[in-house]
Amino acid sequence: MSAFSLRPEQSAWCAELRDLAARRLRPLADRGAPGRVNRPLLAELGRLGLLARLFSAGALDLCLMRESLAQACAEAETALALQGLGAHPVHAHGTPDQRARWLPRVADGGAVAAFALSEPGAGSDAAALALAAEPDGDGWRLTGAKCWISNAPEADFYTVFARTTPGAGARGVTAFLVPADRPGLTGDALEMISPHPIGALGFDAVPVTAADVLGEPDRGFAVAMGTLNLFRPSVGAFAVGMAQAALDATVAHTRRREAFHGRLMDLQAVSHQVAEMALRTEAARLMVYAAAAAHDAGAADVPRRAAMAKLLATETAQYVVDTAVQLHGARALRRGHLLEHLYREVRAPRIYEGASEVQRGIIAKELYATADKEEQ
Ligand SMILES: Cc1cc2nc3c(=O)[nH]c(=O)nc-3n(C[C@H](O)[C@H](O)[C@H](O)COP(=O)(O)OP(=O)(O)OC[C@H]3O[C@@H](n4cnc5c(N)ncnc54)[C@H](O)[C@@H]3O)c2cc1C
Numbered sequence: 001m002s003a004f005s006l007r008p009e010q011s012a013w014c015a016e017l018r019d020l021a022a023r024r025l026r027p028l029a030d031r032g033a034p035g036r037v038n039r040p041l042l043a044e045l046g047r048l049g050l051l052a053r054l055f056s057a058g059a060l061d062l063c064l065m066r067e068s069l070a071q072a073c074a075e076a077e078t079a080l081a082l083q084g085l086g087a088h089p090v091h092a093h094g095t096p097d098q099r100a101r102w103l104p105r106v107a108d109g110g111a112v113a114a115f116a117l118s119e120p121g122a123g124s125d126a127a128a129l130a131l132a133a134e135p136d137g138d139g140w141r142l143t144g145a146k147c148w149i150s151n152a153p154e155a156d157f158y159t160v161f162a163r164t165t166p167g168a169g170a171r172g173v174t175a176f177l178v179p180a181d182r183p184g185l186t187g188d189a190l191e192m193i194s195p196h197p198i199g200a201l202g203f204d205a206v207p208v209t210a211a212d213v214l215g216e217p218d219r220g221f222a223v224a225m226g227t228l229n230l231f232r233p234s235v236g237a238f239a240v241g242m243a244q245a246a247l248d249a250t251v252a253h254t255r256r257r258e259a260f261h262g263r264l265m266d267l268q269a270v271s272h273q274v275a276e277m278a279l280r281t282e283a284a285r286l287m288v289y290a291a292a293a294a295h296d297a298g299a300a301d302v303p304r305r306a307a308m309a310k311l312l313a314t315e316t317a318q319y320v321v322d323t324a325v326q327l328h329g330a331r332a333l334r335r336g337h338l339l340e341h342l343y344r345e346v347r348a349p350r351i352y353e354g355a356s357e358v359q360r361g362i363i364a365k366e367l368y369a370t371a372d373k374e375e376q
Contacts, residue, residue: 006064006289014068020048021072029075035189037112037154037197042079046109054084055091055103059230059295063237063288070241071248074345077238078196081231082150086113088227089159089175093215098177102157114155116146116178116201117224123148124358126161127170127221131203133162139209140164142176142184145202148352152199153187156180160203161220168218175220176212183207194348195341228353232306233295235353236288236313242342243281243317246324249338250274253328270327277320284313304366311359314349321346 006014024044032038045051050065057065062084069077087106090098090113105111122128131144142162152158158178165172178185184206189199215223251274254264264270291309295302321342325332332339350356 010064014064017050017065017068018072021069021076024048025069025073025076029073032075034195035191035197037151038075038079039109039112041076042083042109042112044109045076045080045083046107050080051083051109052107054080054087055107059233059292060289062230062234063292066234067237067241067244067285067288070238071245074238074242074245074341075195077241078150078345081234081238082115082196083109083113085115085227085231086151086155086157086159088230089115089214089223090177092226093175093223094177095211097211098214102177105156111156112151112154114149114151114158115227116149116152116158116160118146118148120145120147124355126224127173129161129163129173131160131162132166133164133174133176133208136207139207139212140174140176142178142203142206142208145200147200148190148198149201150196150198152197152201153180153189154197154199158201159214159223161224164217164220170221172218173220173224174217175214175223176208177214178206178208178212192348193344195344229302229306230295232353233288233291233309235349236284236291236309239313239317239346239349240281240285240288242346243277243284243313243320246317246321246339246342247274247277247281250277250324250327264327273323273327277323280316281320284309284316287312301366304363307354307359307362307366310349310354311356311363314346315356317346318350 025041028041028044029038032041053065066077066081069080083106087103090102102111106113117126117129119129119131121130131142131146133140133142142160146160157180160176160178161173162176163172164174184204186202187199189197192198254270254274257264288309291305294305321339325339325343328339331337334340
């Protein structure tokens with residue numbers, strides 16, 4: 001890919017993904033229960049080879065997958081992304097035993113993964129997490145709570161970040177692979193505006209051993225941040241896919257809808273809004289692709305680019321989906337309408353994996369660090 005356009009084979013792959021999402025995934029998503037893990041949908045994502053692709057894809061491929069699926073089936077996109085988020089730490093840091101036990105089942109959709117970092121007292125400030133890992137014989141006992149965990153409480157295993165060294169901030173956190181059937185682990189589903197499954201987890205002296213550690217003790221924060229760095233531009237890609245779906249629906253609707261002796265598209269106040277939606281969506285897409293390409297090239301400025309891409313794309317998608325709702329009128333708000341679904345789906349990405357304000361903080365920090373370096 002150049003900085004500005006996809007190669008023909010990449011564009012063809014995106015078209016194929018959109019077609020698969022519309023034909024094979026959309027019907028399964030429609031049969032799923034809101035707020036519940038959709039196992040038939042995951043199994044189909046597995047059969048199509050898309051979950052396995054999570055483990056070979058670079059950041060750009062991940063973005064193309066997420067954008068393309070989101071355009072035709074946001075539920076499938078989210079199911080895929082959550083498998084990636086929960087299982088990437090196992091792929092990147094797991095022992096041969098952990099990888100052999102879990103990754104083939106994640107790839108065929110048989111095992112559901114989840115990434116458990118946030119806590120009631122530690123969200124944006126993740127380094128303040130307090131879930132205690134207290135030494136017990138050869139291992140530890142986990143005691144505390146996690147909340148807002150996608151796929152909880154139905155996941156089959158959780159990547160859990162716990163405090164092994166009190167008072168050490170980011171340097172005292174360990175990542176554990178915790179199977180859902182460990183004694184003392186409980187969970188409750190939370191009802192959210194966001195349509196995908198989310199829950200809270202309780203840990204009552206849950207036993208873990210050295211065989212459950214992902215990476216090294218006290219080095220778990222780097223496991224979490226490495227995963228989020230890979231996924232951050234792709235949250236932007238998800239947002240771009242939703243914006244494109246909203247834009248396509250709006251073009252189709254305003255071409256047909258009759259009002260005031262003409263079509264809505266004939267009103268310049270309408271067509272200029274559609275143009276603005278397209279303009280902002282394309283700008284966000286280019287920034288997402290540029291950030292992903294920089295990640296894959298190992299560029300030095302990835303944190304700044306990834307933060308900019310996630311921030312611009314998620315804020316843009318909110319604007320585009322909201323404008324699409326406005327231009328559709330009442331029908332967009334009817335339960336089951338594409339835009340009713342997107343309106344609920346588009347809000348959360350401005351909060352998770354680093355809220356918009358946190359992304360601005362990263363961008364500013366990088367700018368001043370560069371200025372400091374140039375002055376020396
Ligand atoms: C749909 C959904 C799915 C989620 N899935 C997961 C998951 O799978 N795993 C997981 O671990 N977590 C998950 N989360 C949790 C998510 O990561 C947290 O909500 C996020 O980190 C923000 O934390 P918080 O909600 O506690 O908000 P807080 O940290 O309390 O922040 C509240 C607000 O304060 C402002 N703010 C915070 N920090 C700053 C700052 N530095 N500068 C300026 N303003 C600031 C922002 O406006 C922010 O939105 C999910 C959340 C949602 C909504």
